[in-house]
Amino acid sequence: MPHHLALFVLTTALVLVVPGPDFVLVTRVAMLRGRRAGFAAAAGIVAGLAGYTALAALGVTVVIAASDTALTILRGAGAAYLVWLGASALVALWRARDEPGPHDHGGGSVPSGTPFLQGVLTNGLNPKALVFFLTFLPQFVTPGVPAGPQTLLLGGIVVALAVTWWLGYVLAIERVSRVLRRRRVRRGVDAATGTTLTAFGVVLLLSN
Numbered sequence: 001m002p003h004h005l006a007l008f009v010l011t012t013a014l015v016l017v018v019p020g021p022d023f024v025l026v027t028r029v030a031m032l033r034g035r036r037a038g039f040a041a042a043a044g045i046v047a048g049l050a051g052y053t054a055l056a057a058l059g060v061t062v063v064i065a066a067s068d069t070a071l072t073i074l075r076g077a078g079a080a081y082l083v084w085l086g087a088s089a090l091v092a093l094w095r096a097r098d099e100p101g102p103h104d105h106g107g108g109s110v111p112s113g114t115p116f117l118q119g120v121l122t123n124g125l126n127p128k129a130l131v132f133f134l135t136f137l138p139q140f141v142t143p144g145v146p147a148g149p150q151t152l153l154l155g156g157i158v159v160a161l162a163v164t165w166w167l168g169y170v171l172a173i174e175r176v177s178r179v180l181r182r183r184r185v186r187r188g189v190d191a192a193t194g195t196t197l198t199a200f201g202v203v204l205l206l207s208n
Helices: 005-017 021-033 035-058 060-065 068-095 115-124 127-140 147-175 183-206
Strands: none
Touching: 005 127, 005 147, 021 035, 021 068, 021 115, 021 147, 021 183, 035 060, 035 115, 035 127, 035 147, 068 115, 068 127, 068 183, 127 147
């Protein structure tokens, strides 16, 4: 049984709710495309976490982390994808700037692509997720006991916490969807998320 389990759960919950690329993606998708799309994007993120859990249990994450080339490729791909998402949002917003909007709830750009795949890529290409499973999670593995089953248990807890968090968050967005779907609010959020995703990508690309 992993040790300090309560501390692991509390810390992981805090890590999950801190805004990052996943948070920005789910917010934008849920606001512009509705609850179902928001759940799909969240499911993609959870799938990414489950994938990292499996890789960590098999020891593959250690191999990736030991290769500077693999880390560089992962960082570059993740950065490029985030910049692409952010730039796409900003370009769509710019193109829609002069569209007629007789109603306050019209306008705004709708993110294209499959929300689930966007979630998988946003999470899977984020080196911070790899670092979490490589450096943070192993600290709670009890020495002298097979690490694989413990890693699967801890990863399962991460996935369960992520499901709980995203379920509640998407439902919360739906409660205020009437306000969020107003033309000015949608464009403001679109501009903010596009800029933020682009910034995340640039920072990731320049990080060591």
